[in-house]
Amino acid sequence: MQALYYSRFGAADTLTLGALPMPEPAPGEVLVRVAAAGLNPIDVKTRAGKGFVAAQLGTAFRFVPGYDLAGEVASQHPDWPAGTAVVGMVNFPLRGGACAEYCAVEAGVLVAAPRRIPLADAAGLPLAGLTAWQGLFQHGALTSGQRLLVLAGAGGVGHLAVQLGRWAGAEVAATASKGNLALLGELGAHHCLDYGQPDVLEAAGPWDLILDLMGGDVGLQALDCLAPEGLLLTVPTLTAATLEAAGAARQRRVRGYTVQPDAAQLEQLVALVDRGDVTLHISQRFPLAQGAEAHRLVEGGHVQGKVILEMPAAAV
Numbered sequence: 001m002q003a004l005y006y007s008r009f010g011a012a013d014t015l016t017l018g019a020l021p022m023p024e025p026a027p028g029e030v031l032v033r034v035a036a037a038g039l040n041p042i043d044v045k046t047r048a049g050k051g052f053v054a055a056q057l058g059t060a061f062r063f064v065p066g067y068d069l070a071g072e073v074a075s076q077h078p079d080w081p082a083g084t085a086v087v088g089m090v091n092f093p094l095r096g097g098a099c100a101e102y103c104a105v106e107a108g109v110l111v112a113a114p115r116r117i118p119l120a121d122a123a124g125l126p127l128a129g130l131t132a133w134q135g136l137f138q139h140g141a142l143t144s145g146q147r148l149l150v151l152a153g154a155g156g157v158g159h160l161a162v163q164l165g166r167w168a169g170a171e172v173a174a175t176a177s178k179g180n181l182a183l184l185g186e187l188g189a190h191h192c193l194d195y196g197q198p199d200v201l202e203a204a205g206p207w208d209l210i211l212d213l214m215g216g217d218v219g220l221q222a223l224d225c226l227a228p229e230g231l232l233l234t235v236p237t238l239t240a241a242t243l244e245a246a247g248a249a250r251q252r253r254v255r256g257y258t259v260q261p262d263a264a265q266l267e268q269l270v271a272l273v274d275r276g277d278v279t280l281h282i283s284q285r286f287p288l289a290q291g292a293e294a295h296r297l298v299e300g301g302h303v304q305g306k307v308i309l310e311m312p313a314a315a316v
C-alpha cells in the first residue's frame with residue numbers, strides 16, 4: 001500500500017511517499033481503507049522533531065503520521081461490518097498511521113461517519129473537534145450565558161470551538177487576522193476581534209473561559225483579560241508549562257491539557273455535523289503525494305479550518 005512516512009526529523013521534504021506492507025490488525029482492531037487523513041499541527045511539529053511524540057520516537061524509526069482518518073472498514077469485526085463508513089482519532093500518540101491507504105485501529109475509537117458531508121472531508125473532524133469539545137465542556141465546564149474567548153478562532157480547533165460555544169449558549173468572542181473576521185462572523189462569533197489591533201482583548205473582556213490556541217506571548221497577554229474566577233485553557237503543549245507558571249504568579253487559573261480519543265464525544269460531534277449545527281470548514285484538500293506541500297501550509301500557521309490529505313482514488 002502507498003503511505004507517507006519519514007525516518008528522520010527535519011523539514012517537510014523528509015516526507016516520503018512509498019510502498020509499505022499492509023498493516024495487520026491485532027485482536028480487537030479494525031482495518032480501515034482510508035479515504036482521507038486530517039492534518040494537524042502536531043503532525044508537523046513531530047516531523048520537525050518537536051514536542052512529546054518526537055521525544056518518544058527515538059532515533060531509529062519509520063513513522064507514518066496521521067491521527068485523523070475517515071474511510072471504510074476493510075475487515076470483519078462484530079461492531080464494524082466491512083464497508084461501514086467510519087471516522088476516528090486513531091493510534092494517538094505514538095503509532096499514528098492515518099496517512100496511508102490502510103490503517104489498523106482499535107475498534108473502540110471509531111464512530112459511524114457523518115452522512116451530511118463527503119466521507120473524505122470527515123477526516124478533518126476528530127482531533128480538532130475533540131480538542132474543542134474537551135476544552136469547552138470537559139475541562140472548561142462552559143455553561144450557557146458565560147463569556148468565552150477563543151484565541152485563533154479561524155483555525156482547525158478554533159472554528160469548531162466558536163461554533164460549539166455558540167451552540168452551548170455562550171457569548172462567544174474569537175480572534176483572527178483582519179482577513180478572517182468575516183469567517184468568524186459566519187461561524188457565529190458575537191465578537192470578531194482583529195488581533196492586529198492594540199488592546200482589542202482588554203476592550204471586550206473580561207472572559208469566563210479563554211481557549212488559548214496560540215500559547216506563548218499571545219496566551220500571556222490574554223491572561224490579563226480573564227475574569228477573577230475565570231479559567232484560561234492553553235492548548236499548545238510546547239508553552240503550557242510557561243503559561244501555567246505565569247498564571248500561578250498572577251493568581252489566575254491556567255491549565256494545559258492534551259486531547260484524548262473519545263468515541264462518545266466524537267459521536268456527539270458527528271451528530272452536530274449531521275444536524276447542521278456545526279459546519280466543518282475544509283479549506284484545502286491535497287492528494288497524499290503532496291503531503292509535503294500540505295505540511296508547509298500548516299507550518300505557516302494561517303490555515304483556515306482544516307486541511308486534509310486524500311488517498312489515491314483507486315484505494316477508495
Ligand SMILES: NC(=O)c1ccc[n+]([C@@H]2O[C@H](COP(=O)([O-])OP(=O)(O)OC[C@H]3O[C@@H](n4cnc5c(N)ncnc54)[C@H](OP(=O)(O)O)[C@@H]3O)[C@@H](O)[C@H]2O)c1
Pocket residue numbers: 040041042127128131151152153154155156157158175176177178179180195213214218235236237257258259260298301302303304305
Ligand atoms: N494539547 C493538545 O492536545 C492539542 C490538540 C490540538 C491542537 N493543539 C495545538 O493547538 C494549536 C492550534 O491548533 P489548530 O489545529 O487550531 O491550529 P491551526 O489550524 O494551524 O491554526 C491556524 C490558525 O491560527 C490563527 N492565528 C495565527 N496567528 C494568530 C494570532 N496571533 N492570533 C490569533 N490567531 C492566530 C490563524 O488565523 P489568521 O490566519 O487569521 O492569522 C489560523 O486560522 C496548535 O499549536 C496545536 O499544535 C494541541
